[in-house]
Amino acid sequence: MMQSVAARASGQGHRRESRAWYRSSSLHTRVMDRPAEMSAVREPDAPTRLEFERTHIAYEQSMMSWIRTAIGLITFGFTIYKFFELEVPSKPERIRTIGPREFALTLVGLGLVSLVLATFEHRRNMKVLKEQWQNPPRSLAVLLGAMISVLGIAAFLVMIFRQ
DSSP: OOOOHHHHHHTHHHHHHHHHHHHHSHHIIIIITSOHHHHHHSOOOHHHHHHHHHHHHHHHHHHHHHHHHHHHHHHHHHHHHHHHHHHSSSSOOOOOSSOHHHHHHHHHHHHHHHHHHHHHHHHHHHHHHHHHOSSOOOOHHHHHHHHHHHHHHHHHHHHHHOO
């Protein structure tokens, strides 16, 4: 698409192109271009409903992937902590920058932080989806993430306070 020099200088040509692409997406044209009174009364048609369901499932899968990653980090960190606690209980600890205990604490902390950030991202995505879809299903992934967070926090506290 050719732009005039004035349009390129003002940046309006790019905005028009991106807006045209955004309006051409099927989800936007089916839901967002309806008048407000019509979208509040009617349910979305079948293809739009399927698009919402696919989007919801994709958000749930992303959250479950982050939960799986956090579980891996937390369990690996706790395993390293317990292994070195049982393996070398009587040896005096050498002076190190990062020992096994610190490394294990870092892994568990990283797992918890990744789970918290993923939960915030998931909730933000679900909020946007809820604005366009009247009755989205509840997210069980967030409930599972909360339970894993509680277990991770318990492991983290055990590692900190148990010397």
